[in-house]
Amino acid sequence: MSTSSEPVISDRVAESPEKLRTLLRRMMTIREFEHLGEREFRNGLIRGYYHSYAGQEAVGVGFIEAMDLTRDYIVDHYRDHGHCLAVGLDAVNIYAELFGRRAGVSKGKGGSMHMYNQEKHFLGGDGIVGGGISVATGVGLALKRMGKGGLCVCFFGDGALDTGTFHESLNMASLWDVPIVYICINNQFSMGTRLDRHSSLTQLVDRAAGYGMATEQIDGQDIGVTLAAAERIFAGVRERQRPVFIEALTYRYQGHGIHDKPHNYRTPEEEDPWIHRDPLLILGQRLIEEKIMTGEQIEAMRQEVAAELEAKVEAAKQSPAPEDRELYEDVTL
Amino acid sequence: MATTTPTKTKKMAMHEALNQALREEMLRDPQVLVLGEEVGLYNGVHYVTRGLYSEFGPERVMDTPISEESFVGVGVGMALMGYRPVVEMMRMDFSLRAMDQIYNHMAKIHYMSGGDLKVPMVLRGPEGPGPNPGLTAQHGQQLTLLFAHCPGLRVVTPSNQYDAKGMLKAAIRCDDPVVFLEPGPLNNKQGDVGEDDYLVPLDQAEIRREGTDVTLIGYGASVALCLQAARELERSGVSAAVVDMRSLRPLDMAPAYASVERTNRAVVVEYAWQSYGPGAEIVARLMRDAFWNLEAPVLRVSGKETPLPYAANLEELSKPQVEEIVSAAQQTLK
Known part of the structure; x- marks a missing residue:
């Protein structure tokens, strides 16, 4: 494992055709989920904030696919819809949460940034940049004590490296040999502030290297890369019981929230190279090259996924709002 | 919560009563652990954790770096996993550094998760001007209000040695997050404490x-x-x-x-x-x-x-x- 800032481009993993089709479908589901979610946000059905995962699918799907969710746990931050789908939560319940309905993942009381599910080992969802990093470190420490070989995966963005708690947490994780994988989804923006305008070092692995843990920068656009890296890194963490810091290079297609206007702070020209390396496109091309699917079959799959999600949106709309009495439930008064 | 009346009492300082509570709960329940600054090898700045490190070892009495925000977060994370962490603030003044974890995580995760997750942790430490004089402006504040203002937390403060033990034990057994405020001026003051296992309710004046x-x-x-x-x-x-x-x-x-x-x-x-x-x-x-x-x-x-x-x-x-x-x-x- 690299401890330098040199990008490590792992070989694509040799997965079965069936697995590759499944991964494509999962990434498509996230992409289409966010499209429909954005539509419902603009329709006024979703209130507050909406942080779209579009563009970053290969990171979450690759890493979560490699997890053993019978013993591993996830602590996430606010761009969490895609990760909720990747752990296997039903889109109906995720949409219902976004609509503020009783069938929501958090019974309609959390909203977009606050999805939790004990059964799927998904411990949030966190609205505070960097707010979950220390919580994840505690989860990792608990897993170490439990001795079943479980590890914690914590997802956050590049902006979180600017918080004090990131540094405090990595220090403790290294000091205490916590089995945790910190995954910085470097989507190039801390809200509207580009990496070179918010970070003293733009190779983010260098900012984590001071804590004596292995660090690795990977291509976050190619799921073959993220999945292979995840499998190798998780095996190492389980064996060595040491934390690892990953910087996955990717790009956020939308603004920080879908209500903001990214062209205030970035140009279409700088978006272009990323859009040409779209994670769905990369895997789709591979499937075509390896003659696993045709372009037409991929498009048919996309339409099928979109139609399924439309039905999920409709099902979520059928869920009633929480009852008034639920305002005062689940809280000490 | 069920309470019992102890048969025998003994005079001791409030910090000793709190120490008894921690020790008894740690013996009773292996999920209970203590973490904070100088709680272990140093034996606790205000003596509350005295002797626990040598009895229970570094896995259950964890000395942390001076990283209040993040070690409170570690407590939250361990609580989510079913442990019962008792997180010490050397002085409650330092909890200002940890307010994001206290307000946004410890207090709210149970509600935000629609009741799916629980955070059974205790945040405890001394507040106010004492036990020693001359604490000055950043070490002797009484910040009770900041915690009491926040729904999702239980906030308790004992006025005597007897309650200190029974309430801390009840706080550790409580499934809600509890902020346990120890009156600094009373830390070294003596009073009668029950010798056996008893609880004092957390919600009764x-x-x-x-x-x-x-x-x-x-x-x-x-x-x-x-x-x-x-x-x-x-x-x-x-x-x-x-x-x-x-x-x-x-x-x-x-x-x-x-x-x-x-x-x-x-x-x-x-x-x-x-x-x-x-x-x-x-x-x-x-x-x-x-x-x-x-x-x-x-x-x-x-x-x-x-x-x-x-x-x-x-x-x-x-x-x-x-x-x-x-x-x-x-x-x-x-």
Whole structure:
């Protein structure tokens, strides 16, 4: 494992055709989920904030696919819809949460940034940049004590490296040999502030290297890369019981929230190279090259996924709002 | 919560009572662990964790770096996984560094998850000007209000050694996050403590002294001041009742209402700054629910509204004084 800032481009993993089709479908589901979610946000059905995962699918799907969710746990931050789908939560319940309905993942009381599910080992969802990093470190420490070989995966963005708690947490994780994988989804923006305008070092692995843990920068656009890296890194963490810091290079297609206007702070020209390396496109091309699917079959799959999600949106709309009495439930008064 | 009455008592300092509570709970439940600054090898700055490190080892008594925000977060994470962490703030003043974890995580995850997750942790530490003098402005503050303001937390503060043990044990067994505020001025003070395993409820105020003329209402360290003032008032023929709130969230007003029904007068006493403080909430509830029983305005005696000064005379002046309580009580009787 690299401890330098040199990008490590792992070989694509040799997965079965069936697995590759499944991964494509999962990434498509996230992409289409966010499209429909954005539509419902603009329709006024979703209130507050909406942080779209579009563009970053290969990171979450690759890493979560490699997890053993019978013993591993996830602590996430606010761009969490895609990760909720990747752990296997039903889109109906995720949409219902976004609509503020009783069938929501958090019974309609959390909203977009606050999805939790004990059964799927998904411990949030966190609205505070960097707010979950220390919580994840505690989860990792608990897993170490439990001795079943479980590890914690914590997802956050590049902006979180600017918080004090990131540094405090990595220090403790290294000091205490916590089995945790910190995954910085470097989507190039801390809200509207580009990496070179918010970070003293733009190779983010260098900012984590001071804590004596292995660090690795990977291509976050190619799921073959993220999945292979995840499998190798998780095996190492389980064996060595040491934390690892990953910087996955990717790009956020939308603004920080879908209500903001990214062209205030970035140009279409700088978006272009990323859009040409779209994670769905990369895997789709591979499937075509390896003659696993045709372009037409991929498009048919996309339409099928979109139609399924439309039905999920409709099902979520059928869920009633929480009852008034639920305002005062689940809280000490 | 079920409570038991101990058969034997023994005199000890409040920190020893708290230490007994921690030790008994750690022996009873392997999921209970302690973490914080200098809780282990150093033996606890205010002696509360004394001996625990040598008895239970570094896995259950964890010395942390000076990273308050993140070690509170570690506590939250371990609590989510079913452990029962007792996180020590060396001084509650330092919890200001950890407010994001306390307000946004410890207090809210249960609610935000629609009840799916629980955070059974205790955040504890001393607040206010003591035990030692000269703590000054950043180490001796009484920040009770900041915690009591936040739904999702239970906020309790014992006024005596007996309660300190029983309430800390109850806090550790509670499935809700509890902020356990130890009155700094009482840390080294001696009192009777039950020797066996007993619990004191976390949500019940208690009448400490019956009286017929005026009700003195306090919490934490100010209860001792109220009791002292009541003894002085007795010499001038005034019968003062004393109510110990014990819990500030939830706030159990029933004993105060019952007492005011008899005395028709009240004085609220606290070490905290007066403006917007917990005392203001107590007064507001008296206005709402006990208004027709009151024959005089409810008065207040509080810590002075300045940062805690260093000079001995100024420091003493800044605290609520027994004479001020006596004088306020007499004023309600005019």
